[in-house]
Amino acid sequence: MTSFILRAATGYLMPLLLLLSVFMLLRGHNEPGGGFIGGLLAAAAFAFHALAWGPQATLQLLRADPRTIIAAGLAAALVAGGVAAAAGGPFLTAHWLPVALPGIGKVGTPLLFDVGVYLVVVGTTTLILLTLGED
């Protein structure tokens, strides 16, 4: 089943949704948002794409296997925690860069951890979506 309306809409909606998801991820520390919501938004974007163009096309667009994205997310979260352990403190203690980056704000291991959450959520949701959608 091909829906031209959906395909056309996806072309505009997807970039917006993905941008919004990154925006949500980055602002999460101070305003409503965060890795979990951002990840769900991105997953929704990919779900749109999969509905419009089929799971195979989405897999090509993603470039990476969703399982690799999950692994990368878990690794990012582990690394974020490991920084503190390497510095001699308790696992997962936050460490911050001394200066704030323009447009992003304070950068530190919690942000990396949130990126990990984001990737795990995106990876898991797209993995389930694409596996279910395959025929």
Next chain:
Amino acid sequence: MNRVPDGGAGRPGKRSMLSAMIAGLVVAAVLAPLAERRLGLWAAPVLAAIPAAFAAVVLMNLPRGGGVALAEVRPWVSELGAELAFSLDGLAAVMALLVAGIGALILVYAGAYMAGKPTRGRLLAYLLAFLAAMLGLVLADNVVTLFVFWEATSVVSFLLIGFDHHKGESRAAAVQALLVTGAGGLAMLAGLILAGLAAGDLGLPVTQAWRISAWAAVDLRQHPHYFPMLLLILAGAATKSAQWPFHFWLPGAMAAPTPVSALLHSATMVKAGVFLLARLSPHLGGTSEWGWLVTSAGVVTMLVGASMALGQRDLKRILAYTTVSVLGTLTMLLGVGTELAVKSAVVLLVAHALYKAALFLVAGNVDHGTGTRDITALGGLARHLPWTFTAAVLAALSMAGAPPMFGFVGKELLYTSKLDLEALGAKLVVAAVLANVALVAAAGMVAVKPFLFRRRELSHPPHEASPFMLLGPLLLGLAGLFVGLVPATFDRTLGPAMAAAILGREVEMKLKLWHGLSVEALTVLVLSTVTVGGGVGLFLLLRRRMATARRLLELASRVGPTRAFNAGLAALPTAADRLSRLVQIPSLGRSLSVIIAATLSVAAPSLILLGLPSLPAGLAQVQLHEVALAVLILAGAVMAVVFPKRLAAVVALGLSGLGIALLFALFSAPDLAMTQIMVESLTVILLALLFAHLPPSPERSSHAERLGHALLAGGAGVVMALFVLAVMPGSFPPSTSEYYLAESFPAAHGRNVVNVILVDFRALDTLGEITVVALAGLGVWALLRLRPDNDRGGEP
């Protein structure tokens, strides 16, 4: 014993040397595959420099007498007494020298043995990791350190035994070894914890109670838990050191590549149990329980191993069973525990490590040069493999206990130590002579039978091994000869230091090839001669009557513990299957009903006990739009139940979800609201996709069933609502949320408290949650992709 726990204190540079060396081996293990790709054949000798350096460090810091040369303590979980504590006393020094020295030679050997195979880098990595674990184990001075490294050796040996993982036989042997040693390790952990608690009971502070060397200050044998503690620890030692009836995993482990067997199953890992007995004998030994249990396990193992060795055709299996026999002898000697017995255990342990590693490498060379390890197919190889034959003869002479080898000194001492005992002595001497006769015959089968006598037809002409593969066996064989000729290299240095560490007091040691003409010395000499003569006779007899011997042993092994183990292993999945059929109903709806009903049956009575909650105050101020939202949510739920079409039901459920999201937004929880909306949207898409896989129209349940479901669901809703009401009125301490609100920005640089809690304050929880999310995703993927009727991916 005069141990100095901070022996390295005067030399600060040496204080962290031991842990640095172990860490170096771990790093080398990680880098080994890379090094192998870059350096090829030379990777192994280069990597071998690291354990060789370890051995050199031990040699330069040899402990004198019962003292400690190097010690190191790093705090870990101080409140529980867990620390990384290493100490280099006589026992640790000898074991570390054997492990690191033989390990270095075997690395060199393994590099050449695996030449041209793509798995060489992996083998070198595992071997180095094993050396790190084993050295950590022998140097450990804390119960927790000891256990961690003990388990590490089990895990790495699992990888090594199952190295050829495409072969079912290797996988089965690896699992068997892991299960047996792992179960023993758990028992040992329980025993060690009992010992640590007992040491605390007897007055040691928590910083000392878990340190093995500190146990010298108390007498654990006085503690009421002494016997269970001893039994549990012995279980660990017996499984690791392949004592009867746990001996069967060791011959199975011969599925490993030969360099692995040479390292793990001769010199190092199987000695870990004996090492544990030696390490703990000053604190737990000397009682009649210790004497009986340890000695009898040792004697039985010694005899079983020696007799089983004679029925084997595979070179490596012969060696494996003789190893079982020697491990039994060592255990027996530690069980006897007199000064002479301990000294003879020390000599035998070192002599055995040298000759057995050499013989395994010889077996590897024979296998490599001819393509078979079956002794009935081998003969007359001496001409083709002259250097391998030389090494074989040197090692086999030591194994047979012939003068002037180190093994001869060991056996003389063994007999002397038995004659030293009163009533028991004679029986033990007879047992030891019998076992040693079998060992002599086995030495002949390994080192004489394949090399001399008539040449057999082989599929291709045999060839001598490369120099890298001759270095190890020749050096090890020569070492046995050298120490036998110049015993002062051992009995002035390592020997007494190790014996002192085991006995817990200073001792002198004097090893001789010739003991003079006293009655005792002559008796021992006669016994030695009888042993060698009997062994040679048995070997000549066996060479003709191999088949008969094998048939007899096959009959005997039908009732052995291997069968019990295999039967148990086969029964386990069957029992698990039955159990899951019993408790797991193959219908999601019914399973859910059981779970909900069980929850209700616990929750409802407690609600009644607590007293029914009253309605919250301020109900009158409910706004109209709030009532509207509640109606929306309820209407969605009712429609979801009533609608006959699946898609319509899902959309109705989405209505409920959206209502809840709006409620979150109204009560200032924007994060929750956004998440709820996203989850609702994605759920609709997921369910819509799922419907493609389901039959077109759902089967309706009967009216009675639907009534039951309605009652259950209604009950769950009512109880849940009452619970929420019961916990609502200010039962949370305000301090928690106040703390988060106050600390969020100053301590965590974030104004969104929800997110700060997720990624900073309670990040460990989140880490656990995302792991669960990831596993759930993988689980869905596996269930959908790897169905038996699905040929799209994975195995059938």
